[in-house]
Amino acid sequence: MRKALRWLGIGLGGLLALLLLAAIVVFAWSEAILRKDYAAAPETLSAPTHAQLADAPRQARVLGCLSCHGEGLKGKLMFDAPGVARVFAPNVTEVAAKASDQQLAAGIRQGVGHDGRGLYIMPSAMFSRLDDRETAALVAWIRTLPRVDGQTKGLSAGPIGRVLLVLGKFRPVPEVVAEYRTQAPVALGPQFEPARHLAATACSECHGPALMGGSAGPDEKAPDLRVVAGYDPAQFKTLLRTGRPPDGRDLGLMTTVGKNDFSHLTDAEIDSLYAYLAARAKRLGS
DSSP: OHHHHHHHHHHHHHHHHHHHHHHHHHHHHHHHHHTOBOOOOOOOOOOOOHHHHHHHHHHHHHTTHHHHHOGGGOOEEEEEETTTEEEEEOOHHHHHHHOOHHHHHHHHHTOBOTTSBBOSSOOHHHHTTSOHHHHHHHHHHHHHSOOOOOOOOOEEEOHHHHHHHHHTSSOOHHHHHHHHTTOOOOOOOGGGHHHHHHHHHHTHHHHOTTSSOEEEETTEEEOOGGGGGGSOHHHHHHHHHHSOOTTOOOOTHHHHHHHHTGGGSOHHHHHHHHHHHHHHHHHHOO
16 A cells, blocks of 8 residues: 555656646747747838828727727737736837837837837737838827827736647737738729728738638637628628627627727728628629
8 A cells, every 4th residue: 555655656746747847848938939039021111191191090990009009009908818818008109219110110010029029919910911101101190199108018928828829829920920921812803902902901800811711819700701791781881880790799809899990980991891892702602
């Protein structure tokens, strides 16, 4: 009996040592991922039109900038899952005081912070499709915001989050940006290009780089946007204005985004987006 207990003790001790070693390896590996530096490519910023400059505050709302970073882009807690991660969207007014226009643009379109670190959760993969003038208009708008003192806390990864980092399930944004460069929503001709661009820059974060479906969160799947074939124009407009389908269901993140972000789309933008997505569904087969 004593011998059996002795071997059991040795076995449990060995198991605990292995678990401790694994925890150390995961921590060190995940820390290396979090601290990895990225070299941002040079950004080309063309002078935006007066109309684009005037419309930049609305575009920032459509794109969700204020939903994540808060009014005035002062920063706020945007993701909090115990054991996974706690993420504060940074105070952009503080970042802008330290960063050049090039660095701000790299943060928007490449997911590379002004300090060279890869960003997390920031939808730069989708924003990588913004053109040079659109990006320059957003940068110019950021420069108009009054600076508010106070740094936010960035990302704090929990044990589950660190495992997800090591497994590649929770990735730095620059790696996701690279994927988006290989896929795009189907082109349907010049008449649909503005709406295709809108879908690529406003819908693809959740619905995937080619709008074929994706992840809207850890336990939330976003459908292929061929689902629009099931809506008529009025129902689609209601969906984007309120985030709710004809039956009034709460669609999770879509309901939140519809109310907070897409409600700022113009009627003309929604009509053109519906026309493109309906034509896409017909082309691909709904």
